[in-house]
Amino acid sequence: MARTNRDYALLGRDARLAEEIGLVSAAWYHTEIPRKLMKDLMQRGDLPAIRDTIILFATMIGSAAAGIWLWPSWWSAPFWAIYGVLYASAMDSRWHECGHGTAFRTRWMNDALYQIACFCMLRNPVVWRWSHARHHTDTIIVGHDPEIIAMRPAVVARLILNFFGLFELWGNGKATLQLIFGHMPETTCSFVPASEQPKAFRIARIWGLIYLSTAALAVWLGSILPFMVIGMPILFGSWHMVMTGYMQHLGLAENVLDHRLNSRTVYINPVSRFIYWNMNYHVEHHMFPMVPYHALPRLHALIRHDLPPAHPSILSAYAEIIPTLARQFRNPDWFVKRQLPATAKPYRPEFHGDLEPGQPTPGIGGYPLPHAAE
Amino acid sequence: MPWITACSTDDIETEDLMRFDHAGRSFAIYRSPDDEFFCTDGHCTHERVHLADGLVMDYVVECPKHNGQFDYRTGEAVRAPVCVNLATFQTRVEDGQVQIFIP
Numbered sequence: 001m002a003r004t005n006r007d008y009a010l011l012g013r014d015a016r017l018a019e020e021i022g023l024v025s026a027a028w029y030h031t032e033i034p035r036k037l038m039k040d041l042m043q044r045g046d047l048p049a050i051r052d053t054i055i056l057f058a059t060m061i062g063s064a065a066a067g068i069w070l071w072p073s074w075w076s077a078p079f080w081a082i083y084g085v086l087y088a089s090a091m092d093s094r095w096h097e098c099g100h101g102t103a104f105r106t107r108w109m110n111d112a113l114y115q116i117a118c119f120c121m122l123r124n125p126v127v128w129r130w131s132h133a134r135h136h137t138d139t140i141i142v143g144h145d146p147e148i149i150a151m152r153p154a155v156v157a158r159l160i161l162n163f164f165g166l167f168e169l170w171g172n173g174k175a176t177l178q179l180i181f182g183h184m185p186e187t188t189c190s191f192v193p194a195s196e197q198p199k200a201f202r203i204a205r206i207w208g209l210i211y212l213s214t215a216a217l218a219v220w221l222g223s224i225l226p227f228m229v230i231g232m233p234i235l236f237g238s239w240h241m242v243m244t245g246y247m248q249h250l251g252l253a254e255n256v257l258d259h260r261l262n263s264r265t266v267y268i269n270p271v272s273r274f275i276y277w278n279m280n281y282h283v284e285h286h287m288f289p290m291v292p293y294h295a296l297p298r299l300h301a302l303i304r305h306d307l308p309p310a311h312p313s314i315l316s317a318y319a320e321i322i323p324t325l326a327r328q329f330r331n332p333d334w335f336v337k338r339q340l341p342a343t344a345k346p347y348r349p350e351f352h353g354d355l356e357p358g359q360p361t362p363g364i365g366g367y368p369l370p371h372a373a374e
Numbered sequence: 375m376p377w378i379t380a381c382s383t384d385d386i387e388t389e390d391l392m393r394f395d396h397a398g399r400s401f402a403i404y405r406s407p408d409d410e411f412f413c414t415d416g417h418c419t420h421e422r423v424h425l426a427d428g429l430v431m432d433y434v435v436e437c438p439k440h441n442g443q444f445d446y447r448t449g450e451a452v453r454a455p456v457c458v459n460l461a462t463f464q465t466r467v468e469d470g471q472v473q474i475f476i477p
């Protein structure tokens with residue numbers, strides 16, 4: 001039987017333990033890059049994101065129009081499939097990049113796309129900006145990272161149902177309702193400053209009105225068609241976000257301070273890269289979150305000598321993830337420790353212990369504290 | 375003597391910044407697109423991350439950790455997740471040296 005000794009709760013036991021051994025708000029490993037080069041990589045521009053946003057919105061409008069025109073025939077299905085992926089997966093990556101403020105150089109453009117993307121994903125723009133900041137401070141630190149999507153051992157049914165957007169819709173719908181009624185759960189309050197909370201309530205109420213109007217239109221038309229455009233695409237279009245999202249950290253180390261140990265870079269096809277906005281370069285993104293999505297391939301080429309080799313395909317990433325999750329049922333401390341090339345700087349045991357797959361993870365209750373992190 | 379020499383004007387490129395440590399404190403010195411010099415506290419007000427690895431765009435410095443932004447002329451926090459303003463310090467240029475006033 002698996003040892004389920006991890007406490008992923010944000011204010012839980014392992015949150016305190018991680019803090020005690022210095023894993024929280026800590027200094028992380030970075031590949032060295034000369035300042036001049038880094039400055040060049042960080043440069044913002046409007047053109048790549050304007051181009052991509054025009055393509056995105058044009059395809060969304062076109063596919064939704066075709067879907068509405070052919071409704072209720074099954075011939076509309078392929079158009080809804082396209083619209084759904086753009087609504088519920090491409091908008092996830094837009095939410096992410098604009099949340100970092102790196103998509104455009106012009107701030108209002110970033111903010112406008114951020115608000116639209118948040119609406120599509122039903123993610124409150126205030127709450128999710130702060131939760132993602134925490135994910136970057138404490139990436140895959142148990143009890144601190146609010147974005148850990150697979151616990152150890154994983155809840156398989158949940159991982160599968162995620163492909164159908166059920167938890168995304170249910171979780172975010174419930175959170176939005178709470179915010180509409182002016183309630184923010186204590187765990188959320190742990191990372192959203194009090195001064196920002198009224199903004200979160202206000203936006204949730206505006207969304208509530210939009211959803212109410214959509215419902216009124218649906219009743220008037222006697223059809224679910226309005227919800228095919230707003231809301232329901234989360235159910236049939238999240239699969240791409242989930243497929244790419246699972247590749248980010250699943251099966252890799254917890255409670256380490258080196259993104260090479262807990263994040264994964266995967267080469268993927270150009271269509272998926274457009275939808276995912278290059279977040280397949282995930283180690284690079286976590287190491288240098290100021291580098292915009294369009295410069296990540298360049299950053300990758302520059303630092304790959306210091307990273308574990310990138311996976312050649314989505315299939316290759318899953319060939320690593322699935323057996324690892326299966327093994328974590330027997331030993332929740334199991335993970336994949338990817339080998340570094342000879343040109344890389346070694347992992348640094350002085351920062352998070354010399355963590356080996358299957359050995360007790362520092363910061364997890366019931367284990368002795370690691371002397372290495374003193 | 376509250377005016378302290380921090381660096382020479384050539385040490386910082388236009389639209390860039392550098393770190394300056396003095397008497398146990400850490401500062402960030404900026405050179406604006408118009409080649410004016412400014413100085414703020416070195417650490418972000420969100421978490422204790424130094425701004426020296428950040429990005430200067432026009433009159434804004436972006437923190438390297440979560441992309442929070444400050445107007446480095448006034449220290450004003452202009453983009454979440456920073457909410458608290460940065461402390462700023464007076465600067466002057468004397469004989470090609472950037473000096474900051476530490477009260």
Ligand code: FES
Pocket residue numbers: 133418419420421422423437438439440441442443455456
């Ligand atoms: S530490 Fe500077 S924005 Fe978070």
